[in-house]
Amino acid sequence: MNGFNNQARRLFGAMAVMAGLLVAGQAAGAEALRVRMDFSPWGMHAAMHLAAQKGWFEQEGLKVDIEDGTGTINTLQLLAAGRVDVGQVSVGTMAVAMENGLDLMAIAGFARTGDLAVMTDAGQKVTGPKDLRGKKIVCFATSPWVPFIDPFLKANGMSRSDVNLVMVSPSAMISTYASGNSDAFMSQAPFGVPMVGKSRPATALLLEDSGISFPSYGLAATPDVIKKRGPALAKFVAVQVRAWQYLYDGHLEEGVQAILAQRPNANLDADVLRGQLEAYRPFFKSPTVPDAPFGRQYDSDWAAAIQSMEQAGMIKAGRKPSDYYTNALLPN
Known part of the structure; x- marks a missing residue:
């Protein structure tokens, strides 16, 4: 019986090695x-x-x-x-x-x-883009928002002089808003709203609602x-x-x-x-x-x-x- 078990172990061991070589071969050829x-x-x-x-x-x-x-x-x-x-x-x-x-x-x-939006503190009861006048908004330089910022403001009768737009590092954007050091942040609504839901719940103003439509x-x-x-x-x-x-x-x-x-x-x-x-x-x-x-x-x-x-x-x-x-x- 021990001889049989030893043979079985050697067989299964050989099979395992062959399987490993096969996977390795497939990976090498991938x-x-x-x-x-x-x-x-x-x-x-x-x-x-x-x-x-x-x-x-x-x-x-x-x-x-x-x-x-x-x-x-x-x-x-x-x-x-x-x-x-x-x-x-x-x-x-x-x-x-x-x-x-x-x-x-x-x-x-x-x-x-289109999913780009400006997220604002739900307690501020911002109902439209014009309510962003005078507010501090954070974004980051490589955000998908960047080429759309000026068209968004223009579509709502504003320019950058009407808001306090601050560029921060990508890693600092959410924390800046969550800590109360900005009134709003620019991101994708389905990304941003869940990110701040536990710290500072937000509502979203979608860019698409300002007449700028595009795929995400x-x-x-x-x-x-x-x-x-x-x-x-x-x-x-x-x-x-x-x-x-x-x-x-x-x-x-x-x-x-x-x-x-x-x-x-x-x-x-x-x-x-x-x-x-x-x-x-x-x-x-x-x-x-x-x-x-x-x-x-x-x-x-x-x-x-x-x-x-x-x-x-x-x-x-x-x-x-x-x-x-x-x-x-x-x-x-």
Whole structure:
């Protein structure tokens, strides 16, 4: 019997070694993609970290390196410079960045309704943008808000001289507001409101309500990377579509736990991550196409965004939706 057990142990040991070699071989043959997020970990990173946690990228033959970011604008700059392959960014901000010569393209759209907002202390009972006159508002230099600040103020009959706008470091924005050292802060509503809910509850004035419409979070790459690495990008996009579908099909908590597991030293609050994911659910709807599938972008959505950004002087006249996005990498 002992002889049999020893043989069995040797057999199972050999099988384990073979399995390890197979996994190692698969990893060695995987195609590497460097992905840059917009910011430090928060709720909208759930699909990326969930896919990594579950091994979905590896199943598709991909080795995905997920980098935290320091702001959408910085990620766009790194993307255009060829330092990363894919960026998870505000694709509306991407459209404005393209006016400054960055060669970019949105390859998937997830939060397709505009989410930028000014958050104010709920106790101040701010009911409209004009109530922001004289208030101290904080933002940061690489925020997706930056190209929209002046058009927002102008749309409401104001300029920067009417508010006390202060640029702080990204890490200081929330703490500055939460401590009472500012009246308001500029961010994405589904990000910001849950972040300050426990310390200084806020209400949001959406930029879209001032007539400036644009899509929010999606994935972007350069045309050169799309051309050279299309098959790998298509696999990557399909995994992200799958992850978002899975999350909003009753598995948000898995997304929260995946972020915590993938970023154990980031000092994250599970309640905040959960609140951000819940808050983003309505923003995933297309403004013009009912029941639009995850990831797909539409001429009708982009046409409305182009019109409002043209009127605000943010992009040149004559742009068309196909200048900004492609659905070619999405699963059929």
